[in-house]
Each structure stands twice: as structure tokens, then as C-alpha cells.
Amino acid sequence: MLGIIIIIGRWVDWQGFVYTFNQISLPRLILACLLQLITLGLISFQWIKMGQYLNLRICFWKMLDINLTGTFVESITPSVKAGGEATKAMMLCSQFKHSISEAVSLVGLQKTISSIGFMIMSGMSVLWFLLFTGIPMADKKIVGGTFILFVLFITTLLWLLMSSEIHWLWAKIPIKQEKQLKLMQIVNEFQGNFRNALRDRRFFAIQLMLSLGIWSLFAVKAYLIGQALGLEIGFFAIALTTYISYMVAMVPLTPGGIGTFEGMAILLMGSLGVPTAKAAAFALILRFVTFWFVFLLSALYLLIKNAIKIITKNSTTDAPSPY
Known part of the structure; x- marks a missing residue:
């Protein structure tokens, strides 16, 4: 983060940046961080409900442990969250003794419904941006084009996962037949679970509403920060900045989208x-709350968790034998 501040300082009014940065009060920053913790809790709650729908036994605290570990991994790998989701799938297998097919089904179902919710929220913001702002057409084309590319990427991915007509494509993957059969089993189980979720309108509606609520909290956090910094733009403008910047940060260029998020937000x-100067201060504070705070929290959690394991193991090893 220090490196990003130095880079920003080279092409913004440094005094204006520092002045704006200092406008955020500690209580407002703490409130934004608390909302981020609530977001983490809601995500874990959603995982549990989806697990119950798939007849998987998952407890809240272990799911929170898995999510924090996955967050740490995805924060240090430029893989569009793939690293974090793979970690979650492996931990679901190891901690809850689920099969890889069950774990991938749960991860895929949660990520799919979450992506649909994100597309709805960002789509509403983009529509407002294109229709009700008097900004240059070039900027509108950038925002509209970015959103279209994101939607195409998600829909293509869903089609690859859901279509039964492209099983031949999976069969072309150059792996051993045993692993290929396992891959097909995973894909078929995910397809079946997702189709069942779509047919169960009540379950799908509840989970989609929960996803919309989770994504709405991102805009609320951004709005709280924007108001504290004195940004003279409305809620939808701040929401648009948040969603589009997050969308761009998902492109696998840097670990956790570091730099790409800030650059798009400033633009x-x-x-x-x-x-x-104000835009840079807003981008860095929002990024701290939604990325660095969670990253540091997950890193601290894993450090304490592993330290306790080591201490417990050493104390058990050093204990005198009763014989």
C-alpha cells in the first residue's frame, strides 16, 4: 500500500491528498471496518445455507475459518479468486470430509449466485451512469465496454459449466482417463445441483437476495467513506465507482487487483x-477497508491459529510419559 501511495503522490496534489485523507474520522473508519466484518459473516452464513441445501454438514465457525484462509490466499495470488476458491474447496474436503465433487458443487453454486447478484447491482449502476450523467462519451464507452466484457466472461463461464452439449470439450483435456472421469463427475454433479437450485424458486430467491444485500454493503461502505471525505456526488455514482473498480480488479494482473482497483476508481x-487528490484518498481508504483490512485480519488469524497449533504440539511432545 505504501508503494501505491508513493506512486499516487507523483501525479496528484500531495497536499490536497493528505488534507482529504485526514478528513476521515476514526469512528467512521471503524464503522466501515465493522460493516466489512458483517459482510464476512453474511458470506459465511450464505455458505452454510447453501451447504444445508446440498445436504452438507457445515458449522459457522469452521466456515469462517475456511473463508478467512481463502481470503488470504486470493489476496496474494493474481488468479481472479481462483486460488481462494480452490483453497476453500480443499479445506471443505479436509475439515468436513466431503468429496471433491460436493466441495466443488458448493463453491461453484455460491460463486455463481454471488456473480449473478454482482451483475445485477453493477448493471443498475452502469445504466444510471450511462443515462443520467453528463460525462464525455469516451468515458461512457470505457465503463459500458468494461461491463459488457465482464458479463460476456461470466455468461461464457456459466455456459461452459452448465451446457451438456460441450462434454466433448471436457473430454479433450489431456489428462489420464481416470482423472477425466472424475472431472466429468464433478461437472455433472455441479450442473445437477445448480439446475435444482434454479427450480427451487424460494431457495434461489432467498440466496439471490442475500447476495444482493452483501454486494449492497460494498456500496454503503464506499458511500460512508465518500461522505466523510466530502465528495459531492450521490450514492449511485459512488456505487458505480465501487462496482466497476472491483470488476476491473478481478482481471488477473496483480495479486488481489492491487493498483488496478485504485487506478479505475480514480479514473x-x-x-x-x-x-x-480526493479521488485518490477515497480509493485508498476504500481499498484499505475492503482489501487490506481483511487481508491483515486473515493473516493475523492464520498466524495466531498456527502459533497455537505449534505451542499445543510442543507441549504435548514435551509432556512426561506416564510409563
């Missing part, structure tokens, strides 16, 4: 008439 804020 969008600038197109909405926000001074660069």
Missing part, C-alpha cells in the same frame, strides 16, 4: 468531476 471519480 471514474475524475470523470464525475471529483478532484484527483
Whole structure:
């Protein structure tokens, strides 16, 4: 984060940036961080409910442990969350003794419904941006094009996962026949579970509403920060900046989208008439709450968790034998 601040300082008004940065009060920052903790809790709750739907036994605290570990992994790998989701699938297998097919089904179902919720929220923001802002057409094309590419990527991925007509494509993967059969089993089980979820309208509606609520909290956190910094733009403008910047950060260029999120947020804020210094301060504080705070929290959690394991193991080893 220090490196990003130094880079920003080279092309923004440093005094204006520092002044704006200092406008955020500690209580407001703590409130934003608390909302981020609530977000983590809601995500874990959603995993549990989806696990119950798939007849998987999952407890809240272990799911929170898995999510924190997955968050740490995805924060240090430039893999569009693939690293974090793979970690979650492996931990579901090891901690809850689920099969790889069951674990992948749960991870895939949660990520699919979450992505649908994200597309709805970002789509509403993009529509508002294109229709009700008087910014240059070039900036509108950038935002609209980015959203279209994201939707195409998600729909293509869903089609690859859900279509029964492309099993031949999976069969072309150059792996051993035994592993190929296992892969097909995983894909078929995921397809069946997702189709069942779509048919169960009540379950799908509840999970989609929960996803919309989780994504709405991202915009609420951004709005709280924007108001504290004195940004003279509305809720939808801040929501747009948050969702589009997050979308761009998902492109696997840097670990956790570091730099790409901040750059897009500053670009969008600038197109909405926000001074660069204010936009940079907003981007860094929002990024701290939604990325660095969670990353440091997960790193601290894993450090304490492993330290306790080592201490417990050593104390058990050093204990005198009763014989």
C-alpha cells in the first residue's frame, strides 16, 4: 500500500491528498471496518445455507475459518479468486470430509449466485451512469465496454459449466482417463445441483437476495467513506465507482487487483468531476477497508491459529510419559 501511495503522490496534489485523507474520522473508519466484518459473516452464513441445501454438514465457525484462509490466499495470488476458491474447496474436503465433487458443487453454486447478484447491482449502476450523467462519451464507452466484457466472461463461464452439449470439450483435456472421469463427475454433479437450485424458486430467491444485500454493503461502505471525505456526488455514482473498480480488479494482473482497483476508481471519480487528490484518498481508504483490512485480519488469524497449533504440539511432545 505504501508503494501505491508513493506512486499516487507523483501525479496528484500531495497536499490536497493528505488534507482529504485526514478528513476521515476514526469512528467512521471503524464503522466501515465493522460493516466489512458483517459482510464476512453474511458470506459465511450464505455458505452454510447453501451447504444445508446440498445436504452438507457445515458449522459457522469452521466456515469462517475456511473463508478467512481463502481470503488470504486470493489476496496474494493474481488468479481472479481462483486460488481462494480452490483453497476453500480443499479445506471443505479436509475439515468436513466431503468429496471433491460436493466441495466443488458448493463453491461453484455460491460463486455463481454471488456473480449473478454482482451483475445485477453493477448493471443498475452502469445504466444510471450511462443515462443520467453528463460525462464525455469516451468515458461512457470505457465503463459500458468494461461491463459488457465482464458479463460476456461470466455468461461464457456459466455456459461452459452448465451446457451438456460441450462434454466433448471436457473430454479433450489431456489428462489420464481416470482423472477425466472424475472431472466429468464433478461437472455433472455441479450442473445437477445448480439446475435444482434454479427450480427451487424460494431457495434461489432467498440466496439471490442475500447476495444482493452483501454486494449492497460494498456500496454503503464506499458511500460512508465518500461522505466523510466530502465528495459531492450521490450514492449511485459512488456505487458505480465501487462496482466497476472491483470488476476491473478481478482481471488477473496483480495479486488481489492491487493498483488496478485504485487506478479505475480514480479514473471514474475524475470523470464525475471529483478532484484527483480526493479521488485518490477515497480509493485508498476504500481499498484499505475492503482489501487490506481483511487481508491483515486473515493473516493475523492464520498466524495466531498456527502459533497455537505449534505451542499445543510442543507441549504435548514435551509432556512426561506416564510409563
